[in-house]
Amino acid sequence: xxxxxxxxxxxxxxxxxxxxxxxxxxxxxxxxxxxxxxxxxxxxxxxxxxxxxxxxxxxxxxxxxxxxxxxxxxxxxxxxxxxxxxxxxxxxxxxxxxxxxxxxxxxxxxxxxxxxxxxxxxxxxxxxxxxxxxxxxxxxxxxxxxxxxxxxxxxxxxxxxxxxxxxxxxxxxxxxxxxxxxxxxxxxxxxxxxxxxxxxxxxxxxxxxxxxxxxxxxxxxxxxxxxxxxxxxxxxxxxxxxxxxxxxxxxxxxxxxxxxxxxxxxxxxxxxxxxxxxxxxxxxxxxxxxxxxxxxxxxxxxxxxxxxxxxxxxxxxxxxxxxxxxxxxxxxxxxxxxxxxxxxxxxx
Amino acid sequence: xxxxxxxxxxxxxxxxxxxxxxxxxxxxxxxxxxxxxxxxxxxxxxxxxxxxxxxxxxxxxxxxxxxxxxxxxxxxxxxxxxxxxxxxxxxxxxxxxxxxxxxxxxxxxxxxxxxxxxxxxxxxxxxxxxxxxxxxxxxxxxxxxxxxxxxxxxxxxxxxxxxxxxxxxxx
Numbered sequence: 001x002x003x004x005x006x007x008x009x010x011x012x013x014x015x016x017x018x019x020x021x022x023x024x025x026x027x028x029x030x031x032x033x034x035x036x037x038x039x040x041x042x043x044x045x046x047x048x049x050x051x052x053x054x055x056x057x058x059x060x061x062x063x064x065x066x067x068x069x070x071x072x073x074x075x076x077x078x079x080x081x082x083x084x085x086x087x088x089x090x091x092x093x094x095x096x097x098x099x100x101x102x103x104x105x106x107x108x109x110x111x112x113x114x115x116x117x118x119x120x121x122x123x124x125x126x127x128x129x130x131x132x133x134x135x136x137x138x139x140x141x142x143x144x145x146x147x148x149x150x151x152x153x154x155x156x157x158x159x160x161x162x163x164x165x166x167x168x169x170x171x172x173x174x175x176x177x178x179x180x181x182x183x184x185x186x187x188x189x190x191x192x193x194x195x196x197x198x199x200x201x202x203x204x205x206x207x208x209x210x211x212x213x214x215x216x217x218x219x220x221x222x223x224x225x226x227x228x229x230x231x232x233x234x235x236x237x238x239x240x241x242x243x244x245x246x247x248x249x250x251x252x253x254x255x256x257x258x259x260x261x262x263x264x265x266x267x268x269x270x271x272x273x274x275x276x277x278x279x280x281x282x283x284x285x286x287x288x289x290x291x292x293x294x295x296x297x298x299x300x301x302x303x304x305x306x307x308x309x310x311x312x313x314x315x316x317x318x319x320x321x322x323x324x325x326x327x328x329x330x331x332x333x334x335x336x337x338x339x340x341x342x343x344x345x346x347x348x
Numbered sequence: 349x350x351x352x353x354x355x356x357x358x359x360x361x362x363x364x365x366x367x368x369x370x371x372x373x374x375x376x377x378x379x380x381x382x383x384x385x386x387x388x389x390x391x392x393x394x395x396x397x398x399x400x401x402x403x404x405x406x407x408x409x410x411x412x413x414x415x416x417x418x419x420x421x422x423x424x425x426x427x428x429x430x431x432x433x434x435x436x437x438x439x440x441x442x443x444x445x446x447x448x449x450x451x452x453x454x455x456x457x458x459x460x461x462x463x464x465x466x467x468x469x470x471x472x473x474x475x476x477x478x479x480x481x482x483x484x485x486x487x488x489x490x491x492x493x494x495x496x497x498x499x500x501x502x503x504x505x506x507x508x509x510x511x512x513x514x515x516x517x518x519x
Contacts, residue, residue, distance in 0.1 A: 126406045151421060
């Protein structure tokens with residue numbers, strides 16, 4: 001492919017994926033309000049559009065036109081930079097996530113992914129691990145006690161759970177033998193015993209790794225039951241107490257974009273990515289993988305909301321004890337067992 | 349293209365390091381150090397050591413520097429006073445630093461045996477694992493024991509002696 005064409009195709013892909021991601025972020029908020037509403041015997045948004053479907057647009061307009069307050073006591077450079085840091089790192093990690101197979105247009109193979117790097121998984125982990133700066137710095141630069149406590153909690157919690165999160169993925173890496181996300185999905189092709197799909201969640205005890213990953217990821221994205229950085233009953237709103245208008249919205253965009261990244265990673269690593277039954281005419285066969293992938297991501301987002309509607313918040317010492325004394329040893333045990341199984345029975 | 353990017357990020361790295369020294373507020377210095385780490389990661393990536401680059405970001409920028417920022421936030425460290433340093437530092441430190449820099453550059457220019465082209469470094473995770481777990485297994489394990497000792501030391505230092513707690517309870 002000539003370089004000019006490559007650049008044009010990349011720009012189109014980036015624009016499309018960003019559009020889809022930001023729309024998905026807006027509608028995940030809508031979905032959350034709707035689903036949690038139903039779980040609590042309320043309606044959720046109903047006024048704007050049918051089923052309240054235009055609520056995200058109304059919210060967006062509201063955020064843009066609200067007064068952008070900057071309290072006089074903040075440390076201004078970091079106060080302004082923190083929401084940007086949060087949202088930039090949350091959105092960037094989508095760049096290496098593949099959504100489907102290659103499609104062929106006019107003789108050129110175009111992978112459904114912005115860029116395919118052979119350390120894709122590490123890139124995602126690296127970028128999301130930088131996202132903590134947005135939260136920590138917003139807490140510190142706001143110069144208020146609630147924000148500071150939220151920021152402190154966030155940095156301690158995210159660094160702690162990152163270890164369990166990383167270790168839970170090593171089992172999958174051992175089975176797949178590659179860091180490339182596309183390679184990991186390719187390693188899950190086919191079936192065993194004739195009908196069970198060859199997904200990593202079913203293989204070599206990785207179901208444990210799956211639960212460690214999901215739990216740690218909930219803590220990484222500061223979601224209930226691990227949302228202590230913004231625990232509204234004790235810290236007002238935690239690290240974003242002093243923020244208003246679009247800056248406040250940026251923290252939410254970052255949180256939901258991170259949730260979508262987690263859902264994408266869980267689908268790719270444990271549930272076979274975009275694999276699923278293909279049928280119908282050729283054009284449908286081309287689009288079905290995208291649908292299967294979106295379906296998995298949707299299920300994970302729904303579980304996120306379901307958990308939010310079900311579980312109460314942890315106490316802080318419970319959070320730390322759970323992360324260090326339960327999840328981390330479990331992740332290490334899972335890693336050792338997986339390594340032993342793969343070492344002793346290489347074909348299994 | 350590689351060379352241009354390499355030079356640009358080299359400059360970013362040095363600028364971040366200088367800024368780290370000049371900033372008066374500890375948190376700005378810590379963030380400059382994050383920039384240095386990030387720029388170094390890009391340099392590794394440009395050299396072809398992609399695994400080292402990723403680990404650099406995950407471990408240094410994503411974990412260690414977060415802890416630095418955490419401690420600065422916890423201690424609520426304020427702005428520091430700018431001093432000109434001692435005269436000895438100016439008289440000996442600056443020429444010493446220049447001498448060491450020149451020496452390193454000269455040694456690198458003289459010894460061209462270990463050179464590879466940009467992007468040709470064996471940085472694939474498999475190559476690295478071969479080196480780490482076959483050729484350098486002993487140093488690797490020794491380092492892990494060193495780290496373990498450091499962790500145990502930290503635990504011992506952090507845990508309050510029981511006798512102190514008991515006396516407090518009696519009072």
